[in-house]
Amino acid sequence: MRIGFYAPLKPPDHPAPSGDRRVARLFMAALRGMGHDIDLLSDLRSFNRDGDAVHEAATAEAAAAAVDRLSHRWLQEASRKPDLLFTYHVYHKAADYIGPALKQRFGLPYVIAEASDSPRRREGAWAKGYVQAAQALSAADAVLAITRYDLPPLIACAGARAQYFAPFIDTAPFMAAATQRQQHRKVLSARFGLPLDRPWLLAVGMMRSGDKLASFQRLAETLPLAADMGWHGILVGDGPERHTVQAAFAPLHNRITLTGQLDADSLAALYAASDLYIWPAVNEAYGMALLEAQAAALPVLSVNTRGVPDIVAHGETGWLTADDQPQTLASALHNLLGDQALRQRMAAAAPLRVARDLSMGAAQARLQTLFTQLGLPA
Incomplete structure (x- = not known):
């Protein structure tokens, strides 16, 4: 099957790394692994950070031109017309102007993976983006919610066409790293x-303003409350707020190591070598790093918020606190560091659960079921 793929928030070939780019690439890899041909429909980025009306109008104009170019090409070469339109990540700040237009012109099936609906944006700076995103959700034959947290509002606007679709990763490099922990x-x-004689606490994240910085700052407030447990903290990541992160952890002196950004192999090795992954998950959608850690047999300490409980099984593969307050997290950290047997049970269970429910293979099986439901060829 030929699939036309589009990611309006950030194209999969964008030079700046991010979780969004990563997930777009994972969906493309999953679809290719199923034997489908993938055509990237456009690299047009519709992301409108500030709700600027001129920017939104320019995006709509550029998208209309892209739709005309694709339409002309497909009419001239019918073999290039896709069997399915697949858009990754749609919301009021990153509306899809391309997929709905092509569906209307050619009657193609249209799927949106990862979407959110925020009715309060009907008015205000993002009103035009909200209307377009809502139109895309109305046009889609299936809307995949990557977290259960996002599912109820999507059901409200898309009905039975909305369904939960668990996040996933390619587990192979992380599971391989786990076999060489020592x-x-x-x-x-x-x-x-x-230090080899202390448990390693690991946190991974982009050091940028907003929720990521807030999570690092919350972690910096938490760790001193468990200073008696003899841990060593490792922070992986880089970005414009690195100096702010360094300042937040400065009181912990030589108990914290900042590695900067690591390549994929080094990061997988560090997951496998660490003793506990800890992340306050301030406004976290679900957290790809939490998923990677578990695949590498690293138990997780995080917070029961938004999509985190979709990927961390409380008491089985990690521990989720009721809130992200430092005292709450520190209490859980004390308990986990004091119970090596519990951490070992979590470390054994985590990669098994990821392989079963949150792996590339699991995602491909769910995609095949979806395509069958839509009457698409195998």
Whole structure:
């Protein structure tokens, strides 16, 4: 099957790394792995950070031109017309102007993966983007909610066409790293000067303003409350707020190591070598790093918020606190660091659950079921 793919928030070939770009690439890889041909319909980025009306109008104009170009091409070469339109991530700040127009012109089935509906945006700066996003949701034959948190409002506007679709990753590099935990621990200890006689607490995130910075700051408030537990903290990531993150953790002196941004192999090794992943998840959609950690047999301490409980099984693969307050997180950290047997049980269970429910293979099976429901070819 030929699939026309579009990611309005951030194209999959965008130079700046992010979770959004990562998930778009994962969907493309999953579809290719099923034997489908993927055509990237456009690299037009509709993201409107501030709700600027001129920007939104320019996006609509550019999208209309892209639709005309694609339409002309498909009319001239029928073999290039896709069997399915697949858009990743639609909401009022990143509306899809391309998919609905092509569906209307050619009658193609149209799927949106990851979407949200925020009725309060009907008025205000993002009103035009909201209307267009709502039109896309109305036009879609299926709307996939990546978290159960996002599902109820999508059902309200899309009805039975909305369904939950669990997030996923390619588990292979993380599970492979887990088999060499001790070796990775020795190598990383030498590389970054990490103490081998202390449990390693790991946190991974882009160091940028907003929710990511808030999570790092909340973590900096939490760790001193568990200073008696003998841990060593490792922070992975980089970005414009790195200096702010460094300042927040400065009182912890030599108990914190900032590695900067790591390549994929080094990060997988660090997940496998660490003892506990800790992340306050301030306004976190679900957290790809939480999923990666579990795939590498690293138990997670996080918060029962938004989509986090979709990927962390409380008491089985990690521990989710009721809120993100430092005292609450610190109490849970005390308990987990004091119970090695519990952490070991979580470490054993986490990759099994990820492989079963949150892997590339699991996602491909769900996609095949969806395509069958839509009457599409296998």
